[in-house]
Amino acid sequence: MRYWTTRYLITLVIGLVVVAVISVLWIRQTNLENRLNVTKYLAQEIADRFVEEQSGETVPREGVLEYIRERQKILDTELDPIIYIVDSNGRVLSNPFERDPFTSGVFPVGILENENDVQRVKLETGEESYIVKTPIQTEGVTAGWVVVIQSANQLTQMNQEFRLLATLLVSLALIGWATIYVLTRRLSRPIQDVATAARHVQEQDYDFSLPANIKEKEVHELVHSFKEMSGRLQELERLRSELLAGVTHELKTPVTSMTGLIQAVRDDVVSGEEAKEFLDVSLSEANRMKTMVADLLEFNSFVAYSIPVSKDHHNMNTLLKEIIHQWEVANDEEGLILESYLLEEEVDAEVDAMRMQQVLVNLLNNAKQALKGNGTIAVSLYKKDSYILGIDVEDNGGGIAEEEKTLIFERFFRGENKKYDTHGLGLGLPFSKMIARSMDGDLVLKESRPGKTIFTLEFPILKNEE
Known part of the structure; x- marks a missing residue:
């Protein structure tokens, strides 16, 4: 039981580790996609609600910070973005969080010129980040851009997911091990009983009991076959004892008869025709014993395939x-x-x-x-x-x-x-x-x-x- 339980458990752990790795990769990718969608939503909201056109210029409204904090509470997100509102030429109109990841102090125009709305870049600080940009449209014309910069680590961060995944995998490991232990014990117990019974049979002790109501088909067949085999061996043992007694009796009877008859003739207890009759009976008994011995020898020879059959x-x-x-x-x-x-x-x-x-x-x-x-x-x-x-x-x-x-x-x-x-x-x-x-x-x-x-x-x- 220890042999199989250990190997089943190792197999289960390896399987769960593989599942964990695949799950982590999948959850990271899903979190990234979901959080990028949230970031796009924030950028679109800012472009629609907090930027207006006044006197031909793009002007940011107040309330961006309050809106983002409110959305963080509602969405229960740990996102901490950097937001830029820039005009069509790349001039920074507003930086609500007053954080500038660009050490040169100049907003890179290449970000606006890139045709992708979502870009993964390495900032001048060396941090991997995602940039999401949303155009500010005025009468069909792009008057500016809302640019949201978010750290890649924050987008793929999964503390809560890690805890849930770890709890799930540990629970599955415990349940799987318990199930394997119970099933292995259920399967190994009747096999142990058969092994114990086999030792009894080896010692020619047929007084043992084996479980009868076993639902597993293969184990039931094993136990049933062993019962039949032990019963067969017990019967053969009985037959062997009877054989010894029978052969001894069958051979002893003519020997005893012959001994008595010959002894009577030798001691002159009988004579003449009666003595001849005693010798005839002795010869008959000797021939009968010879026939029985011949049968034994012939049978043993035939079992050993030493007597050919000529067809x-x-x-x-x-x-x-x-x-x-x-x-x-x-x-x-x-x-x-x-x-x-x-x-x-x-x-x-x-x-x-x-x-x-x-x-x-x-x-x-x-x-x-x-x-x-x-x-x-x-x-x-x-x-x-x-x-x-x-x-x-x-x-x-x-x-x-x-x-x-x-x-x-x-x-x-x-x-x-x-x-x-x-x-x-x-x-x-x-x-x-x-x-x-x-x-x-x-x-x-x-x-x-x-x-x-x-x-x-x-x-x-x-x-x-x-």
Whole structure:
């Protein structure tokens, strides 16, 4: 918060300084224009009211000083002009303020000859000043001039404006800093909470709370995503614990069984045919343990992309028919019905036949386990669109629990019912999904409810079959 607040404040101050400089320049120029207009107005008033023509000569009236002081009070101006009333030849007729900025004592005729009514000059005293001249008209003839000399510093002086501008900028700085501080604090607090929660997760402590009602969309998404991630990590931690317990149990059971049976044979507890039967059971358990270890090694190798997938062109009707026939021969049970629905047209795809069989056999075995040897399995090959083929493996078993649907493709996950009914490590579906993706396809759970569960294997059709 200190990092961002400091940088926001520096940015705000720089912005306000730029605004202040531009404002000062603009106010100075505006003040100059306004005060020059006031000066023009004073010169015109003097020419109209306080100068008259008598006996062919221009004569100033009395009351110029009183008029100027009255106007200063009304306009609340600090202008202190020098006024000359001169004739057409430049002879000074009147100097009401009795101040002469010209050290030579002679009024410069060049000021009258200049065609500009407003002139900026440097007086003989070295002071920058503005000169405003207004003609005295008598019957259309210029009989003289009213010349007003005003210091440039006085025309651009802005004491009150400076105070107002400074007050405004300081107020904006304080309000801006307070706003930045409040907003930064509002944004940083949930981020700090997430950082604290991350330290809890690092220590495998998932007992923390995060704010829920956050109006800022990005911060809300951050907090929501972290909650989902921590929940996912907590679930994975639970699965890891279950994995250790499951793998330990699955490997310990055959080892214990084998140890007991072999011990009985060695100690002559059994003999003859019974001893041979004990050895057969031990061999079966050893093979089962070997299969589980092989599954682990194969899965880890596949995760590390060390097992290549050899894809080739295959007629999908023929390939699927062979896979279904081989599985049906090995799983010929009285209460189990296997139905297959192939495409009427011949469609080729580029797949690895062995890996395809591995995925489908796993799906068929899972369906058989769900049916517990009594029910119907349907395998359907169809076109999803012009580019994708789909294979649905459907069974009419009890379905997958709602809370387990998002976890079935997790490594080592086994559903509650499956834990006690069958042996295994929970690698079948994750392994099958990885194989499908390695063939540019995918394996998804299409639907599952009591009486109907469908897994869909998708893969692309050959491009020349479009």
